[in-house]
Amino acid sequence: MAKPKIGIIGLPGKWSTETLADAIEQRTGFRLIIDMAKVKLDIASGKLLFGQHDLCALDGLIIKKISSKYSPGCLDRLELLRIAEKAGVRIFSRAENVLRLIDRLSCTVTLANAGIPMPDTIVTESPEAALDAVQQYGSAVFKPLFSTKARGMCILDASLKSGELRNAIAEFQQDNPMMYIQRKLALPGQDMGLVFLGGEYMGSYARVPKGDSWNTTIHSGGHYAACSPPQSTIDMAHRAQAAFGLDFTTVDVADTDNGPIVFEVSAFGGFRGAKEGANFDAASAYADYALRELQS
Structure with missing residues (x-):
């Protein structure tokens, strides 16, 4: 039986991507690291192309990293992978499942619906509601909906003067219309x-x-x-x-x-x-x- 061909979706040169590619190559003799920024979907032909490789012709794809940073654009990259899934390629993990985790709010809603304990959280587009949240929590962490490794997060404290706090909320909301606010925990x-x-x-x-x-x-x-x-x-x-x-x-x-x-x-x-x-x-x-x- 021929050994399966498994591609690694990740960031070329990065340790985790290369380590996973090494492990797959050792077991199968096949090595392909796929940078999603260079992938092309041809709807007419049904091909998902990375250079000369049609990803729909592989046996499997492992997603190690979809991008260096989370953003709404990551959702589009995952949508492309659904074409490969439809063609019978086994994707680890399924694109639809990963889609629910890229957006912090989607992850939070799913956990809340499953009854998983989380920090006190308020999500709102209202500056007044955000102000109330900070005053209620005493100290709050404002988190972008798309971020990793705490990038873009900030702490706002109720001890700030009202005007300063309103300005800080407005500044955060410029890049984050839907504000995700959690109680800062000790x-x-x-x-x-x-x-x-x-x-x-x-x-x-x-x-x-x-x-x-x-x-x-x-x-x-x-x-x-x-x-x-x-x-x-x-x-x-x-x-x-x-x-x-x-x-x-x-x-x-x-x-x-x-x-x-x-x-x-x-x-x-x-x-x-x-x-x-x-x-x-x-x-x-x-x-x-x-x-x-x-x-x-």
Whole structure:
């Protein structure tokens, strides 16, 4: 039986993309990293072309990264992949499932409907409602609907003078008409990423902030560490990821005085955190999983 041809959708030269491509090549002898910015859909012929490769002729596609940054344009790239799915290509994870995670609001609504505990959140286009939210929370994190690694986020505090606060809200809303506002929580010095492959729990890692930074992202100087969440937290994260049906993901969780809460479910999951914090080779495990799925 011929070995399947599996393409990697990602960012050429980036560690996680290249590591996954290495793992697939070692197992199949085939290596193709696809930059979605260079993909062309020909509706008339039904071909989804990357250079000389018709992605609709592959056996599988693994989405490691759809873009370097989240934006509404990522949704369009995922829509292109639905053509390949229709042609019978197995995509890890399905484009329709990933679509629900690129937009922070879509992710939040899905988690809320599944009864998953999250930080207190207000979503609004009204500056007055946003002002009320800050005053209600005391300190609030304003988050763009499309962002990763805390990019574009800001903290607004009720201690600001009314005029300053209104100006800050107006400035944020210039780029974010629909404002996503969360209560700023006092966290215990870290949050956690719980890793799932094929719906099964594989391990956890912690993100520890640099100094007194309000966020734990590596982009802001944080680092990965080992952690061992209790079974109740693992069970909650399992329910959270199950709402999306992803092949590989990381659930971002934090402990609070009122119990664990979920910040988000990742569209693509974190390879480096899994490796450095959980000692889990996500690339190799994901490659083995994809091959099993294609051969079953």
